[in-house]
Amino acid sequence: MPTAPQTTDELYQALQDNDGRPYGRTRTVTAEELVEAAERFDEPVPLAHALLELQEAYTYGSEPRKSPVVFARLLTLFDEQPDVFDARLRHQLFWRFKWVANALRALPEIPLASLRQWLTEMRDRYEKAGLDLQPYYGQAYQLAAHQGEDTTLAYELWAARTRTPLSDCEACETCERALHHLAAGDDERALRAWEPVLAGKESCQEEPARSISHALLPLLRTGRADEARALHLSGYRACRRNPSMAGEVGRHLEFCALTGNEARGLELLAENRNLFDEVDSPLDLLDFLTGVEVFLRRVELLGHGSLPAAGYAGRTWTVAGLCAEVRDRADDLAARFDARNGTATHTGRRRARLDRAPLLDALELTLRTRGLDEMAPAAPAPEPAAGTAPAVPESLPALVLRARELDEQGHPDAQACWARLRTLVAARDYTHPDDPAVGPLLRLRADLLDDEATLAGEKDAHADSAGLHEEAAGLYEDAGAPGHAALARACALLATAEIPAEGADDGAEAKTAALTAAHATMVRLHEETPGLAPYQEARLLRLRATALGLRLQTSGDQEHIAPVFAEADLLQEFATRHGVLVQISGAGLLRANTHALSGDLPAALTEVDALLARLRTDGPAWHLPRTLGLRGSVQLGLRDARAAYDDLAEALRRAADWPADMVDTARLHGALAEACMHLGRPEEALRHLTRAAEADLRNGSRTDAYCAYSSAAQLSLDLGRVEDCIALLDSLLAEPDVAAGELDDRLVAQLRLTRARALHAGEDLKAAAVEFVALAAESAGWDDDPASHAMIAAETAVLLGETGEFGRARQAADQALAAHARSPRYEQLSGCLRELARLQSERQGADGLADALAYLADAGRIADEARTAGYEARGRSLDSALAYEHGRVNAYAGAHEDSLAALEKALALLGEPGEEKDRAGEWAECVRLAGAVEGVYLERTAPALSRLDAAVSRLTALGHTEESEPLVALAARLRDEE
Known part of the structure; x- marks a missing residue:
């Protein structure tokens, strides 16, 4: 606390403020300070309130050792001054006997006799106060269940009694009844008991999150996997990082382990690393650690014990190392409880959980499906398994010659040969063959550098690609291969032209000039290099045409169209005359793309159809996926979604026949998603968006991947799959490069904004408000994009209004208005202000009318500005919507004559319906x-x-x-x- 409360009124306000904080150290420390402040007033009532707040902080902050101590002070105060306790305080006091019983059970150092003595104390106190004993019998049953005794009688004595005002809430008692049936092995009966809680009809501080965590495995065992999946997403979010719900987190980890979701489990473990050190309840810790061990044992069993894992602070853990540590600690805790209880119950329950076999091979829990292989640190790709990759020659000379032959053809299988050669040449014991057909080692090193440069270019690492191509060109010249040197230099020129110009006012203009210069240099290089083989000359012509095609794509200048066609025609004529199939196809692709870029889609389709016919008869077959993908994109442009879908689906099927990095499958999936949306198949579109993102991640295109995932998250939100959306975004925002600030900050802001909207849609208004307020503060500094700040601040204002924080809502609305003045957003700001007016008048009635009318006055000024600017709303007319809102606001405030007059005006503005x-x-x-x-x-x-x-x-x-x-x-x- 900045300053201690000086009056009891300030103390009560501070207690109220603290009650709004999440449970954890901040709330607990503040509660301790408030008790010290209350003691100085020497008044029993404020002290009682402060002690109640402190006990609640200890109870829900997972500090069971301290809760009974605070309650003892309350009980002493009650015994000494019972008149201090009004009906509410008295109810709270007797309610919390159960909290103390729960706390004592959670501490293995408390003897069993002391637990029973406390229950006797509770019974005596209840009887003396004339209270029904159902809550006492509930605690007696929970102690019997904790010990592992026969609970039949204890259950009947509790469950058969009528509930009282001091009974646990309906949701908590429902959970206890369901757990009783679950312990008896009756999954179906347990799930029937749980129905009202799982459906959200009953809830409390810990429910339905607690029930959900226990119900996950019974749902799987009874064949209700889809329901288990949905509840996992919502239930986990309600308990993550919460020390008082560590056991629930452990059961979600166990659920991941038993459904083939080990990669998600590692994410959840990392997100809850705090629980290893912050859970002070031994019983909760035992529950958590057992779930963690179930999960870690599964990962280790799958052969991934060396993966990094999040565990206790102070050292770096692997899965295997953490599993051993967790096992020792959990075994010790279980043994301590069993020693206290005189049974083997906790060791047995732990063993039963650890011995469970997976219930499903794979259950897709989130939109982001990953395997354990993708969680490992970056490492060189392993050699492909036999039968899954092109066969490469065994002998080194044959391998070199095969790689060069395939490279001349432009065949994708050349990559496997070069990869194998790169490994061999890098070995310490490598000996270069003395074979004239293979040539010197210098030539082979040039080949490998050139291939490495090509791979870098495919990942848009243009500077690296240019440098490697130049280095390869030098080696080729030294090895006496001028044709190869010319090709490498031409590739370097193209890569250099693609490097973004630093400090240029117009990036597109600079790139256009660079491509023009690169083309001119390539032409000279072509003319000055004698003795080119036909495939080399054809490849040079292709590079020349590609430079001009990229120039057209960059500039969009109509004058740049004809030069591309001229170069493509040169390439086609030369390749046809010399039978260079791969470049005949390349020329066709260039021509089709140029027609598409110039806006002549019918001509592009004609060109693609001719090319497809040639490819199906003459090849090369590996160009079919890309050509079909182009045809699908053209069909999308022509608004024939059905034809586009068929082409793109076939392109993906054909792509499976070739190496994964030969075809841009991410782009194919993205285009298929667009086609699916046009066809009214959004669920399928969602699958293609996530697959596009996965493909981009595999290719190292992380920004493209996050953009695709962002689209997937928005689509899932549009489809009402709120928890899917949140789970996906939580996973992305936890990625190391995002957390380290290495990703574009605006893209991260978009991910966070979508998450905030999803939280809002899921009615988690508190969490949504926190995120919106943070985004509004950050976007205030976006001087280059005031429109986005206006949008975010407007949404923030409405959300704050929904939570009743009208003062902060007004501040956010003012921010939105200031940003709107720089970059108008008439419709959005008008809607925000009207909604704020409605909320304030609806919640506060006549007391909120003045503030509501102030919002509407701002909305009126925006409508005037829009009219002056000639802006036409895409939805409702701003003027008629404003008049209607005046009617509604005045109606809520009881100003009915003003309301009717405003509604008459709205009807006049709307005119008669049509x-x-x-x-x-x-x-x-x-x-x-x-x-x-x-x-x-x-x-x-x-x-x-x-x-x-x-x-x-x-x-x-x-x-x-x-x-x-x-x-x-x-x-x-x-x-x-x-």
């Missing part, structure tokens, strides 16, 4: 509210009925029967009340 459904619905709602204000609140039944009947007739004549139904219902109500 055929358009949305406009008819808006008009009908305005009539309904006017009818309610006039007929119900102003008690002018006759004119209200006349208004409603006329509107119903008008809507019915236009066929808007659905829109007229609320008006018919209101008219019937008014007639019944006459």
Whole structure:
């Protein structure tokens, strides 16, 4: 606390503020300080309130050793001054006997006799106070279940009794009954008992998160995997990083281990690393560690014991090392509880969990499906398994010659040969063959450098690619291979032109100039290099044409179209004359792409069709996936989604026949997602977006991957899959490069914004508000993008209004208005201000009318600005929407005459309804509210009925029967009340 409370009023305010904090060290330390402050006032009532707050902080902060000590002080205070305890304080005191019983059970150092003595104390106190004993019998049953005794009698004595005001909440008691059935081996009965809690009909501080964690495995065992998946996502989010729910986190880890989701389990373990050190309850810690061990044993069994794992602070852990540490600690805890209880219950329960076999080979828990191989640190790719990769010659000379032959053809299998050669040449004992056909080692090193440069270029590492190509060119010249040197230099020129220009005011203009210069140099290089083989000359022509194609793509200048076609024609004529199949196809692709870039999609389609016919007969077959992908993209441009889908799906099927990095499968999946959306198949689109992201990650294109995942997250939110959206974004935001600030900050902000919207949609308003407020503060510094700040600040203001924080909402709205003044967002800001006005008048009635009308005045100024700027709203008219909101706000505040006048104005602005459904619905709602204000609140039944009947007739004549139904219902109500 900055300063200690000086008055009891300040103390009560501080207690209220602390009650709004999450459980944890900050809340607990503040509660301790508030008890010290309360003691100085020497007044028993404030002290009682402060002690209650402190006990709650200890209880839900997983510090069971301290909770009974605080309660003892409360009980002493009650015995000495019972009159201090009003009905509420008295209820709280007797309620918390159960908290102490729970705390003592969680401490193995507390003797069993002391536990029973406390229950006797509880019973005596309840009887003396004239209270029903059902809560006592509930605690007696929980002690019996904890010991592992026969619980039949204890269960009946508790469960058969009528609930009392001091009984645990319905949700908690439901969970205890379900766990009783679960312990008896009756999954179905347990799940039936859990139904109201799992459906969200009953809840409390710890529920339904606690019940969900226990219900996951029974749901799997009874074949309800989809329900288990959904509950895992929502239940885990409710308990993560919470020390008082460590056991629940452990069961979610166990669920991951038993459903083939080990990679997600590693993510969850990392996210909950704090629990290893922050859980002070031995019983909760035992539950957590057992779940962790189930998970770690599974990962180790799968052969990944060397993977890094998040564990106790102070050292770096592997899965195997952490598993051994956890095993020792959990075994010790279980033994301590069994020694205290005189049974082997906890050791047995632990063993039963550890011995469980996986229930499913694979259950897709999140949109981001990953395996353990993808969690390992970056390492050289292993050699492909036999039968999955192209066969490479065994002898070194044959391997070199085969690699060069395939490279000349442009065949993708050349990559496997070069990769094998790179490994061999790098070995210490490598001996270069003395074979004239192979040539000197210098030439082979040049080949390998050139291949490495090509791979770098495919990953958009243009500077690295240019440097490697130049180095290869030098080696080729030294080895007496001028044709290869010329090709390497041409590739270096192209890569250099693609490097973003630093400090250039116009990046596109600089790149256009660089590509023009690169092309001119390539032409000279081509002319000055004698003795080129046909495949080398064809490849040089292809590079020349590619440079001009990239220039057109960069500039969009119509004057740059003809030079591309001219170069493509040169390439096609030369390649056809010399039978260089790969470049005949390359020329066709260049021509088709150029038609598409120039906007002539029908010509592009004709060119692609001709190329496909040639490829199907003459080859090369490895160009089919890319050509089909191009055809699919053209069909999308022509708005033939069905044809596009077929082409793109075939492209993906064909791509599977070739090395994974030969075809841009990420782009194919992205285009398929677009086609699916046009075809009304959003779920399939979602799958393709996630696959596109996965492919980009495999290729090292992390920014592209995050963009695809961002689109997937937004689509999942649009589909109402809120928990899927949040789980995906939580996974992405926990990535090391995101946490380290290495990813573009605006892209990260977009991911966080979507997550905040998902939290809002999932009605987790508190968490959503925290994220929105943080984003609004950060985006305030985006001087280059005030429009985005206006949008974020506006959404933040509305959310703060929904949580009742109207002062902060006004501040956020003012930020949005200031940003709007720099970059107008008429429709969005108007909607934000109208919604804030509605919220304030709805929550505060007449007391909030002045502030609500101030919001509407701001909205009115925005509508005036929009009208002056000639802006036309895409949705509702800003003026009619504003007039309607004036009507609604005044109605909430009880200013019914002003409300009716505003609604009359709104109806005049809307005019009579027509055929358009949305406009008819808006008009009908305005009539309904006017009818309610006039007929119900102003008690002018006759004119209200006349208004409603006329509107119903008008809507019915236009066929808007659905829109007229609320008006018919209101008219019937008014007639019944006459």
